[in-house]
Structure formats: C-alpha cells, structure tokens
Amino acid sequence: MAKKVALLQGNEACALGALYAGCDFFGGYPITPSTEVAEVLSNELPKNGGKFIQMEDEIGAMASVIGASLTGAKALTATSGPGVSLKQELIGYACIAETPCVIINVMRGGPSTGMPTGPGQSDVMQAMWGTHGDHAAIALTPASCQEIFEETVRAFNLAEKYRMPVQVLYDEIVGHMRERIEFPEPGDLEVVDREAPSVSPEEYKPYDSTKGQIPPLAAFGSGYKFHVTGLNKAADGFPTTKAELVDAEERRQIAKVMDNIADIESYEEYLIDDADVVIWAFGSTSRSARYAVNELRKEGIKAGLFRPITLWPFPAKRTAELAEQCKGIVVAEMNLGQMVYEVERVAQGKCVVVHEGRVDGEPINPGQIMNKVKEVI
Amino acid sequence: MAYDYEKSIRPGKLPHIWCPGCGHGIVMKGLIRAMDACELDRKNTAIVSGIGCASRLPGYLDCCTLHTAHGRAAAFATGVKMSKPDMNVIVCGGDGDGTAIGGNHFIHACRRNIDMTYIIMNNFIYGMTGGQFSPCTPTGDKASTTPYGNPDPIFDISKLAIGAGATFVARTTAFHATQIDKLIAEGIKHKGMAIIEVLDDCPTTYGRRNKFRSVTDMMKRLKDIAVPVAAASKMTAEQLEGKVLTGVLYKEELPEYTAQYADVIKKAQGA
Ligand SMILES: Cc1ncc(C[n+]2csc(CCOP(=O)(O)OP(=O)(O)O)c2C)c(N)n1
Ligand code: SF4
Ligand SMILES: [Mg+2]
Numbered sequence: 001m002a003k004k005v006a007l008l009q010g011n012e013a014c015a016l017g018a019l020y021a022g023c024d025f026f027g028g029y030p031i032t033p034s035t036e037v038a039e040v041l042s043n044e045l046p047k048n049g050g051k052f053i054q055m056e057d058e059i060g061a062m063a064s065v066i067g068a069s070l071t072g073a074k075a076l077t078a079t080s081g082p083g084v085s086l087k088q089e090l091i092g093y094a095c096i097a098e099t100p101c102v103i104i105n106v107m108r109g110g111p112s113t114g115m116p117t118g119p120g121q122s123d124v125m126q127a128m129w130g131t132h133g134d135h136a137a138i139a140l141t142p143a144s145c146q147e148i149f150e151e152t153v154r155a156f157n158l159a160e161k162y163r164m165p166v167q168v169l170y171d172e173i174v175g176h177m178r179e180r181i182e183f184p185e186p187g188d189l190e191v192v193d194r195e196a197p198s199v200s201p202e203e204y205k206p207y208d209s210t211k212g213q214i215p216p217l218a219a220f221g222s223g224y225k226f227h228v229t230g231l232n233k234a235a236d237g238f239p240t241t242k243a244e245l246v247d248a249e250e251r252r253q254i255a256k257v258m259d260n261i262a263d264i265e266s267y268e269e270y271l272i273d274d275a276d277v278v279i280w281a282f283g284s285t286s287r288s289a290r291y292a293v294n295e296l297r298k299e300g301i302k303a304g305l306f307r308p309i310t311l312w313p314f315p316a317k318r319t320a321e322l323a324e325q326c327k328g329i330v331v332a333e334m335n336l337g338q339m340v341y342e343v344e345r346v347a348q349g350k351c352v353v354v355h356e357g358r359v360d361g362e363p364i365n366p367g368q369i370m371n372k373v374k375e376v377i
Numbered sequence: 378m379a380y381d382y383e384k385s386i387r388p389g390k391l392p393h394i395w396c397p398g399c400g401h402g403i404v405m406k407g408l409i410r411a412m413d414a415c416e417l418d419r420k421n422t423a424i425v426s427g428i429g430c431a432s433r434l435p436g437y438l439d440c441c442t443l444h445t446a447h448g449r450a451a452a453f454a455t456g457v458k459m460s461k462p463d464m465n466v467i468v469c470g471g472d473g474d475g476t477a478i479g480g481n482h483f484i485h486a487c488r489r490n491i492d493m494t495y496i497i498m499n500n501f502i503y504g505m506t507g508g509q510f511s512p513c514t515p516t517g518d519k520a521s522t523t524p525y526g527n528p529d530p531i532f533d534i535s536k537l538a539i540g541a542g543a544t545f546v547a548r549t550t551a552f553h554a555t556q557i558d559k560l561i562a563e564g565i566k567h568k569g570m571a572i573i574e575v576l577d578d579c580p581t582t583y584g585r586r587n588k589f590r591s592v593t594d595m596m597k598r599l600k601d602i603a604v605p606v607a608a609a610s611k612m613t614a615e616q617l618e619g620k621v622l623t624g625v626l627y628k629e630e631l632p633e634y635t636a637q638y639a640d641v642i643k644k645a646q647g648a
Contacts, residue, residue: 025460046645051459051638056485060452063445063482067425067456070443071464075456093446201420220441221461223420227387227436229444230428238390238436 015040017152024050025073027064034106037078058083062090072219078104092131100159106175118361119172122335136257139312145179157192173284266309275304292369323347328376398592400551400577407557425454431471431498448479451486462635466493473511487541491634494564500579508582519586544569546627550599551577
C-alpha cells in the first residue's frame with residue numbers, strides 16, 4: 001500500500017512526529033518561530049485524550065512538562081531562543097532528577113529578542129552548556145521536514161530510554177518550510193516506552209543503578225511513593241551530601257550518555273570517502289553545503305559533506321577520523337563560531353579547520369561555502 | 378492517646394532540618410491531620426514544593442513528593458494535576474518562594490482554578506538563605522538586606538490569591554494550630570484552587586533581628602494580630618489596624634480547570 005503523504009511545514013511535522021511517538025502532554029508558551037508546534041498539538045492532543053496547556057511563561061511550561069512526565073506522560077515543550085534561555089534552570093532539574101522530556105528549539109538569531117522571524121543556528125552551544133552544573137546532553141538537529149518528524153520520534157525514544165531531557169534544534173528555515181513528507185505507518189519507526197520498575201513499591205528506589213546505568217522510573221499515582229528533588233541525591237531519591245554518593249551519581253548521569261554514544265549518535269555523509277575538504281554542516285546549512293559539494297565536484301574539487309544529526313553528544317570519533325583523512329574541514333553554521341570550536345578540539349591540528357558563518361538573517365548560501373572551500377585547498 | 382503522626386512520616390527521615398521553634402513543623406502536623414481527616418490515599422497524593430525551609434516539608438511525608446526549583450512548585454503541580462487529574466495535589470512552600478520568584482505561577486494557578494491545595498507558610502522572611510527580606514517582610518522591619526529597615530510595601534498573600542481567582546482562600550497562624558488542619562481539610566475538599574496561608578515564625582533569621590526575645594514572643598504576636606473574620610465584622614477600622622483576618626476569607630464554586638479540560642477533550646472527540 002502506498003504511504004500517506006502530505007505537504008507539511010517543519011513545525012507541523014514536529015507535532016505529528018510527537019504524536020507518533022506517543023506524546024500525551026504539551027506545556028508551552030507561544031514564541032516565533034515555534035508556535036505552530038503548539039497550535040497543531042492544541043488541536044490534536046485532546047482528540048487522543050492527551051493534554052495541552054499554555055502556561056504563563058516558558059519556565060512554567062518546562063515545569064509543567066516535568067511534572068506531567070513524573071506521572072508517566074510523554075511530555076513535550078516547544079520554544080525558541082528566549083524561551084530556551086528561560087527554561088535552563090529546569091532543564092538542569094530534568095537532568096539531575098532524571099525525568100524524560102523533549103524540548104524543541106526552533107532557532108532564530110540572538111542574543112535576546114534578536115530577529116524573531118529570521119533563522120539562526122546560534123543556540124547549539126547553549127544546548128550543551130546552557131544549564132549550570134555538570135551534566136550530559138542529547139541534542140538532535142534535523143535538516144528536512146521528514147527528518148523533523150523522525151527525529152522528534154527519536155528524541156522521545158532517547159528521552160524515555162536514557163531518562164533525561166532531549167533537545168531537538170532546527171533553524172527557522174527548516175521549521176517554516178514546506179516539504180512533502182511520507183507518514184510512517186505505526187510500527188515503521190521504533191517507539192520506546194519508559195521501562196517500568198521490576199520491584200515492588202516497598203523495594204523501589206528511583207535512582208538505584210545496581211541493575212543498570214539507567215534506573216527505571218515509576219509514575220506518580222501508580223502505587224509507587226517516592227521522592228524527587230533537584231538536590232544531589234542518593235539511590236533512594238533523598239538528598240545527600242555524602243561525597244562518594246554525590247560523586248558517583250553525578251558521574252553516572254554523564255556516563256549513561258557517554259557510554260552509549262554508538263546508540264545515540266546519528267550522522268549522514270555525502271561523497272566523503274575521497275574528500276579533500278569536508279564541509280561540516282547541519283540543519284538548513286547542510287542543504288546549501290550539499291549543493292556546494294555537487295558544484296565543487298563539477299569543478300574538480302573533491303569536496304564532501306559531514307552532517308551531524310545528533311549534535312550532542314558531539315560526534316568526536318568520526319570528526320577526528322575525518323580530520324586525519326582530509327586536508328581541511330569547513331564548518332558552516334549560522335552563527336559566528338560555535339561548533340567549529342568542538343571540531344577544532346577533536347581535529348587536534350591534523351587538518352585545517354575554518355569557519356563560515358552568517359548572522360544577518362539570511363541563510364548560508366552555496367557560493368559562500370564554495371569560496372571558503374577554495375581558500376582551504 | 379497521642380496523635381499518631383508517625384504513620385504518615387517516612388521511616389528514618391526524622392529529625393527534620395528545621396530550627397527549634399520554627400513554625401513550619403506545626404504546619405506539617407496540621408497537614409498530616411488534614412490528610413487523615415480527608416482519608417487521602419497517600420499513593421495517590423502528590424505533595425509538591427519549591428525551595429526554602431518551608432519547601433523541605435514534602436520530603437518527610439510518605440506520599441509522592443516533588444521538591445522542585447525555587448518558585449516553580451505551582452507550575453510543576455499544574456503538570457501533575459493536568460496529566461493525572463484524579464491525583465490529590467498539595468503544594469507547599471514559603472512566602473518568598475510563592476510570591477516573589479514564583480509569583481507568576483502562583484497567580485496563574487489561582488486564575489485557572491485548578492484543583493489543588495496550596496499551603497503557603499508565611500514567615501515574613503527568606504529563612505533558608507539567612508534572612509533577606511521577602512515580599513511579605515513588614516515595612517520598616519530588619520532583614521539581612523534591609524539594615525536600615527525595609528523600604529518595601531508588602532503583599533497580602535490571601536488578598537492576592539482572591540484577586541487572582543482562587544476559589545477558596547483561608548488564613549490562620551502557627552499559634553492557632555488546631556485551625557490549621559481544619560482549613561487545610563476544607564481546602565482539600567474544595568474543588569478548585571484552595572490557598573491556605575499560614576502565618577508562622579522564623580526565630581532564627583527574622584525573630585532575632587526584630588526584637589523578638591523568644592519563640593514565645595513570636596507566637597504571642599501571631600496570637601495578637603489574628604482576628605477571626607466573624608469578629609472583624611464587628612470591629613472598627615481603627616481596631617483592625619495592624620491585624621490580619623483569619624478563617625475562611627473567600628469561597629466560591631466555579632468551574633475547575635481539569636474538568637474544563639475534560640470538556641475540551643469531549644469536544645475534540647466530537648461528542
Ligand atoms: C533560582 C534561585 N534563586 C535563589 C535561590 C536561593 N534561595 C533558596 S531558598 C530562598 C528563600 C526561601 O524563602 P521562603 O520561600 O520564604 O522559605 P523559608 O525558607 O522562609 O521557609 C532563596 C532566595 C534558589 N535556591 N534558587
Ligand atoms: S531558618 Fe527560619 S524558617 Fe528556616 S528552619 Fe530555621 S526557623 Fe525555620
Ligand atoms: Mg519565608
């Protein structure tokens with residue numbers, strides 16, 4: 001049977017991807033260019049008995065999402081830069097309290113109000129380091145409407161599996177463009193549900209990692225009584241200041257991501273095998289980069305594209321391999337230099353690393369990238 | 378026979394962190410008695426708090442407890458209640474937590490009239506951080522950040538709650554301990570947002586800076602300023618100067634938020 005197809009906006013694809021993943025709670029606050037995610041879900045969620053709430057601000061939205069998640073909901077919020085900045089304290093809360101949730105960031109420029117209707121890719125470091133304290137992060141960066149759908153599903157899966165907040169970042173261009181998308185049938189894409197505790201309520205400890213790095217999370221109201229806090233806590237969920245317990249828990253919460261990079265990582269490569277120059281680009285910029293690769297190849301320049309889909313944890317291993325293999329890496333991103341520092345860090349001087357950025361509200365065009373590539377070789 | 382509080386308290390969690398003479402423990406006992414009176418199923422009861430001395434309360438109680446971030450309790454609780462409307466949701470926290478950093482969530486939770494019982498322990502100070510002034514520190518009083526006396530006017534929390542749309546608002550004090558559980562129980566039974574403001578004391582950071590020589594002095598003050606609403610109606614404005622009204626200050630039956638949303642679901646499903 002032919003798959004159902006539709007012409008969808010990126011933000012609509014995100015909302016429908018969330019529903020495919022089983023999202024049953026959305027808490028948000030309107031902000032361009034993300035608002036369509038909320039609009040679609042305000043319409044669709046109640047049809048399935050799900051809940052939509054427009055909160056008083058983004059902090060409240062993030063709080064409501066964590067609260068709902070603790071009752072077992074698959075919970076989502078969607079916003080843009082200013083909203084993500086407001087959410088930061090509670091993103092950290094979701095990290096330490098190990099509460100699954102998904103945060104969509106449709107990126108515009110900035111800082112502050114910036115250019116609300118213009119695209120940007122300048123929140124990528126914030127996605128990793130925005131909240132205070134040591135923590136791991138997972139952030140995904142789709143580059144097409146189809147991929148927004150699929151990566152939103154994967155974001156829920158990773159959030160539920162790793163018990164943590166997962167961010168999906170895409171720029172305004174991808175969020176607002178319309179493309180044909182093919183709807184996956186139920187079962188086509190994996191949908192991960194939260195692991196239920198295998199012990200009785202009496203024995204249950206919400207952070208007991210003796211049976212695995214990621215302890216199962218019970219739901220409030222399901223017979224399990226337990227404590228959740230943003231303080232450093234022991235396996236039983238209660239606050240502790242015991243040095244060895246604090247240290248072990250903090251390290252476990254990072255290790256649960258860093259030990260599983262192979263499972264979390266995702267990237268696409270295009271004409272990379274013989275590439276002298278690798279263009280390292282994500283989101284809408286990667287689409288210009290692909291065009292640039294084709295044009296450069298016509299001119300006899302061996303260019304290739306590396307497109308991270310999982311941005312965090314950083315694709316360090318593969319980027320390091322590419323640095324060994326090629327003469328230069330051009331990091332193209334709609335900011336004045338962010339991921340380029342990570343690429344430089346792992347390239348360790350083995351190849352030239354240069355940056356091509358733009359923050360004037362216009363997309364990075366192929367010509368720009370081609371000129372930069374020609375500077376490298 | 379002594380009242381059995383222990384069955385509500387998590388084994389091994391006492392002693393609590395509060396200072397001797399702190400009023401928050403009196404409120405906790407009141408809450409336990411209220412939960413007993415309402416026969417709340419602890420497995421189906423979420424107690425949500427922010428940050429502060431008052432906000433440490435949930436950790437002691439054998440329920441589903443959620444100690445969140447400073448000021449955000451009402452918003453977390455909204456997520457819990459929306460997602461599982463059949464859970465009993467109780468919020469507790471301090472005056473600073475609820476009306477300064479959390480003021481926005483507080484008024485909007487009141488406006489929605491979402492079914493929860495919010496116990497706000499007003500000790501007129503930021504206790505946990507060592508006694509900086511809060512939006513409820515009386516004008517002129519000393520706090521660690523008002524060495525010349527507090528220039529700020531105060532929030533009247535109960536009035537704020539009524540103005541914001543809470544449909545049950547009651548106030549009492551830690552001195553009137555036997556009224557605490559009755560008001561909380563009434564709040565729990567009320568379908569909608571119930572705010573229970575309990576004026577209490579922080580001897581450690583507020584009392585000592587404001588010439589209260591003992592906890593007894595602080596309790597005496599709570600006793601003296603409280604005027605039951607019924608009595609107040611017979612008093613002149615002059616007599617009411619410096620007093621606070623106690624008892625049920627406001628009660629109204631209005632559509633509750635999760636019930637309203639259940640209607641949204643029905644409409645969306647074409648009923
Ligand atoms: C975002 C943030 N800002 C500031 C603090 C510091 N802080 C912790 S508790 C507190 C005041 C608590 O006062 P209140 O809510 O009245 O509770 P009390 O301690 O008096 O019971 C403050 C300012 C914090 N934890 N988080
Ligand atoms: S500092 Fe004040 S509010 Fe905090 S426990 Fe001590 S007496 Fe209570
Ligand atoms: Mg206080």
